[in-house]
Amino acid sequence: MTAGPQDWSAARAAPAAGTPPRSLLIRGARVLDPASGHDGIADVGIRDGVVSDIGASLPTDRFEQTIDGRGQWLMPGIVDLCARFREPGQTHKASFASETPAAQVGGITTVILPPDSQPAIDSPATLLRVQRIAAQVGGLDVRVLGALTKGLGGEALAELSALRSAGAVGASQALQPIRDMLVARRALEYAHGLGLTVHVFAQNAALAAGGCAHEGAVATRLGLASIPVAAEVSGIRFWISLVEDTGARIHFCRLSTARGAELVALARERGLPVTADVAAHQLFLTDTDVDGFNALCHVMPPLRSSEDRDALRQAVADGVIGAICSDHQPHEADAKINPFPMTEPGISALETLLPLSLALVHEGVLTALDAAARLSLGPARIAGLDAGTITVGAAADLTLIDPAREWVLRADHLRSAGRHTPFDGRSFRGCASTTLYRGEPVFVG
Known part of the structure; x- marks a missing residue:
């Protein structure tokens, strides 16, 4: 562990070359398993890509390689519910080749891609194309949401049954609205019949009206077109009313408002099949960070109030x-x-997801086990994946974390092809020290 802040690039050593070990032992780490609630020191053995042993003082001579995990946390690999890799269609922005290493550095072992690539993922052919590109790069479990409507146009329903058969783990409009309420209802009925969760970005397009900032004093002073809280709230209410009618599973993506979170809580208390996520930056930044027309804080949904x-x-x-x-x-x-x-x-955010979540732990907002749940088990369950746990027989997609390592984020050292982050120059405590995908170290810092 380092005594003082260091540059993030110092934590970016490449994985060792050679044949991946068939067996690996992680000794003495604090094991965080949100599925069982286990939080304690243990050894974890891995064989042929799966967890084979969990216990105290496992014999090292039974394993080809040993990692000293003392003083570190071991949690299931992070499952990121929304990451755009820009391929196909926008490789001038990024690609699987550029973003996969960024995910690995961030402790991420599974990503869910929204369907708004170019072309949109509204057919099995396009979905299979994405899967082939991901497989060629490897080192990451890449899952895909199928488009809810053709071309994300919000009019004709996409081939949801065929998309599900091709491997789609859900359906979504990404950031595009469905203005026809009947189409929205038919889409939920169709998805429900297939057992697909619909991922919804809940924003009333008419109220948002092309705005770019939160409706408040900052947007007014800067003369920016604003998006009121009511845009999210009315969107959530509309979709919840359709859940009540259809019984379909809805996942609300990227909540940004207190009232939106309250509506989700009330729906869940009533037993409705509703879940939600939030982008990590929304838990730290507010609309005041937009001051000075800071384009690094131009996100959607917009940064809201404190x-x-x-x-x-x-x-x-x-x-x-x-x-x-x-x-x-x-x-x-x-x-x-x-x-x-x-x-x-x-913004580019693969490499800040874990550090920001660890900041919530250090600030006392979350326990370490809660953070592991929100980053791994929770999103895995939302996406219907068999992931997010450290148990014997589970895939060895794991993240080893040095919780005390102090470092400074430098935008020009990001592995992502994107270099835009509002956290440039921010000091962090904690980062991934090793990321294992199917038992193979794909990042060692």
């Missing part, structure tokens, strides 16, 4: 919001240089 941020933190702590995601959106340099309303929303 009261909203604090309510979102509480909802994460209470489990109302069951997952924290990156909402990773890498951009080329030109995407952020225009006047604020003309810049493209989104």
Whole structure:
């Protein structure tokens, strides 16, 4: 462990070359398993890509390689519910080749891609194309949401049955609205019949009206078109009313408001099949960070008030919001240089998802076990994946964390092809020291 802040690039050693070990022992780590609630020191043995042993003082001579985990935390690999890799269609922004290492550095072992690539993922052919690209790069479990409507146009329903057969783990409109309420209802009925969860970005397009900032004093002073809290609230209410009618499973993506979190909590108390996530940056930044027309803080949904941020933190702590995601959106340099309303929303966030979540632990908002749940088990359950646990027989997708390592994030050292982050220069405590995918170290810092 280091005594003082260090540059993030120092924690980026490449994985050792050679044949991956068939067996591996992690000794003496604090094992965080949100599935069982286990939080304690243990040895974890891995054979042929799966967890084979969990116990105290496992014999080292039974394993080809040993990692000293003393003083570190071992949790299931992070499952990121929303990350854009920009391929196919926007490789000038990023690609699987550039973003996979960024995910590995961040302790992420599974990513869920929204369907708004170019072309949209509205057919089995496009979905299989994405899967082939991901397989060629390897080292990461890549899952895909199918488009809810053709071309994400919000009119004709996409081939949900065929998309499900091709491997889609859910359906979504990404950031695109469905303006026809009957189409929305038919889409939920169709998805429900297939057992697909519909991932919804709940924002009333008419109320949002092309805005780019939170409706408040900052947007008013800067003269920015604003998006009121009511845009999210009315969107959530609309979709909850359809859940009541259809019984379909809805996952609300990237909540940004206190009132939105309250509506989700009430729906869950009534037993409705509703879940939610939040982007990590929404738990730290507010609309005041937009001041000075800071395009690095142009995100969608927009950064809200400090009261909203604090309510979102509480909802994460209470489990109302069951997952924290990156909402990773890498951009080329030109995407952020225009006047604020003309810049493209989104930031590079794969490499800050874990450090920001650890900051919540250090601040006392979450326990270490809660953080593991929001980053692994919670999102895995939402996506219907057999992941997010450290148990014998489970895939050895694991993240070893040095919780005390102090470092400074430098945007120009990000592995992502995108270099846009509002956290440039921020000091962090804690990061991934080793990421294992199917028992193979794919990142060693």
